[in-house]
Structures are given as C-alpha cells and as structure tokens.
Amino acid sequence: MKTVRFELLLGRVVRDPDGKKAGRILAVRAEPEGEDCVVREYLLGAAALRARLGLTAGRLFGWPARREPLCIPWDLLDLGDPEKPRLRCTLAELERKKG
C-alpha cells in the first residue's frame, strides 16, 4: 500500500511535464464516499490559501483580486514522488480541458 503524508504534501511545488511551475499545493478537497473519504482535487496558488483561510476581504488590505485557485483533478496529479508532484499534462492542456 503506497501512502503519502498529507501534511508534508502541503506547500510542495507542482510542475508540469515540461518543468513549468504550476504552483504550490495549498488545499485539497475531499468528499466522504461510503466508509471512505476520497480526494477529489488539489488546489494550487495563493488563491487556494486565501480560500482556505477564509480571506475574502483581501482587497481591503491592498491584495489584488485574483482568479480562482488552479484546481487539479486527482487523476491529473502524479504523486509517485510526493516531494516532487508532477502534472500528468501540460499547463496549456489543463487550461484547454477546463475550457
């Protein structure tokens, strides 16, 4: 059974197959499914951190209003080496998939 320590995964930089930086893993969404709790997507970027901390009034402090966090579906992130998570597609392909 291959396992990953979640707390050590947080903050890791994700790169695509071309080596381009996609962002840091700052939040992970999961859903209870029967007796299990399964991961649905990984959220990358500062917007993910702000969502996690519930900071919705960032503009009051001069933070730019940014786009939504980059959401990576569970099947598009390779955690074979948890210290170096990799996208299974390029960032451009990911953007295209999202439409």
Place this chain on the structure above:
Amino acid sequence: MKKKLPDELELARDLLDKQVVDRDETKMGRVDGLVLELREGKPPRVDHLEMGSSVLARRLGPRIERWVSAFRQRIGVQKAGRYRVPWEKVQEIVPYQVKLDVKVDETPAFAWEHWLRDHVIAHIPRGLKGKTD
C-alpha cells in the same frame, strides 16, 4: 451510530490541527497528521489520522522528529509517540472539533499525562498536592 460528516471537506482547513474528542467528548489532542492511501486507478483516500508529539515534530523537520522521539524513549513515555486513528473511527466533523468513535482510556493519547502522574505527581508530598475530596 450515524456519522455526521460534511458533504465536502477541505482537508487542511477542516481536519488538520483540529481538536479531537472521544465519544464522551473528552478532549484527547489534535489532528497532527493525515495519511493518504494512493490507489491504482482510483482517487486517493484518507487512510488514517495521526496524533502525537512525534507527528507534530515531523512537520517541523526530520531532525526535530528524531530529537523528540529520542527524548520520549529516554524518559520512557511511549516508544512510538504517535497514535493512528483509522478513518472509519471518525464519527463527526464540525468546525471546532473532530469526534471519534473511541474511548480515550483505550488509546495511548494520554501517555504523557499518565507518565506525569506516575513519575512526578505521585512523588509530590501529600500536603503540597492541595486538598482533594
């Protein structure tokens, strides 16, 4: 007993560092770590929660984890320094706590408290302990 879990969880926000209570609402520590199981062709699942000083120390770095583990072994509290809770034992998740379907006395969560009771409190002269009924 029916579980009370939200439809969607943000693992870092909703689980990590949350207060953990047993089925009688006795506080037994915090969620110091989460372990995900990677499955072929299926989404990763939360395998278990971890509690304990060694788990917390590991988040600060491997060297600090080794120091804490060595210290625990030296004074003989508990060798592992961690307590694993299978996901199936999670009964309820609310914004302020995680409730487990366990009894705290059946877990090693109070190893430090028991060590203090046996090695420190027990040696305090009766008169200094204060009045007890």
